[in-house]
Amino acid sequence: DTEVTQTPKHLVMGMTNKKSLKCEQHMGHRAMYWYKQKAKKPPELMFVYSYEKLSINESVPSRFSPECPNSSLLNLHLHALQPEDSALYLCASSQQGLGLAGGFNTGELFFGEGSRLTVL
Amino acid sequence: AQTVTQSQPEMSVQEAETVTLSCTYDTSESDYYLFWYKQPPSRQMILVIRQEAYKQQNATENRFSVNFQKAAKSFSLKISDSQLGDAAMYFCAHITQGGSEKLVFGKGTKLTVNP
Numbered sequence: 635d636t637e638v639t640q641t642p643k644h645l646v647m648g649m650t651n652k653k654s655l656k657c658e659q660h661m662g663h664r665a666m667y668w669y670k671q672k673a674k675k676p677p678e679l680m681f682v683y684s685y686e687k688l689s690i691n692e693s694v695p696s697r698f699s700p701e702c703p704n705s706s707l708l709n710l711h712l713h714a715l716q717p718e719d720s721a722l723y724l725c726a727s728s729q730q731g732l733g734l735a736g737g738f739n740t741g742e743l744f745f746g747e748g749s750r751l752t753v754l
Numbered sequence: 755a756q757t758v759t760q761s762q763p764e765m766s767v768q769e770a771e772t773v774t775l776s777c778t779y780d781t782s783e784s785d786y787y788l789f790w791y792k793q794p795p796s797r798q799m800i801l802v803i804r805q806e807a808y809k810q811q812n813a814t815e816n817r818f819s820v821n822f823q824k825a826a827k828s829f830s831l832k833i834s835d836s837q838l839g840d841a842a843m844y845f846c847a848h849i850t851q852g853g854s855e856k857l858v859f860g861k862g863t864k865l866t867v868n869p
Contacts, residue, residue, distance in 0.1 A: 638798075674843075674862070674864075675861070675862070676845055676859035676860065676861055676862055677799070677845075677859060679856055679857070682856075690856065724799070732855045740787055740804070740849070742789070742801055742804060743791075743799075743801070743857065745798045745799040745800070746798060747797065747798045748798070
């Protein structure tokens with residue numbers, strides 16, 4: 635199994651709603667990522683979990699709340715979003731975790747198809 | 755700071771022809787990796803090819819090859835015998851050891867393949 639699975643594929647929510655995006659991988663990868671991608675732009679890193687611990691938070695607003703329940707699952711909880719938060723949200727995983735002594739995250743990421751979020 | 759520059763927002767190629775996408779990067783580190791990722795319309799991003807900075811030999815994956823010029827900090831992607839399925843956004847990316855270990859993407863090049 636070499637897939638990263640994201641659900642839902644599409645989500646429409648109001649600014650007062652609470653929703654969650656889910657991501658799952660069964661490749662035994664030790665790092666998982668959330669990226670935000672606007673149309674015709676590169677992905678922007680939001681969060682990285684390495685060995686199930688939050689390793690990187692790119693100063694993301696608190697209305698986005700990540701959670702890593704176990705090594706295979708990654709959630710992104712959404713609350714009180716703004717219309718400008720509408721985007722494609724990509725989950726990715728990599729075999730090696732970050733900052734591993736004697737090791738190195740080679741940067742080869744496996745991406746899911748994304749969850750397209752529209753905030754009304 | 756690490757930067758990755760793709761100077762061609764859009765490129766087009768005829769089917770079966772060859773096209774080269776350009777990428778330059780900037781880093782003060784000596785040990786790093788470079789990548790080309792492909793993102794087809796409405797489909798997931800996948801790794802096309804990877805180059806380790808310590809290797810002098812250019813990486814090749816079937817019809818995809820790179821021209822890695824370390825001194826010039828240049829990393830171009832050549833696609834030979836272009837196929838309709840090659841149409842996509844192509845992102846050049848860079849990661850350093852000893853740095854933040856964050857993958858830095860260029861702005862992307864949209865490749866159109868004409869039949």
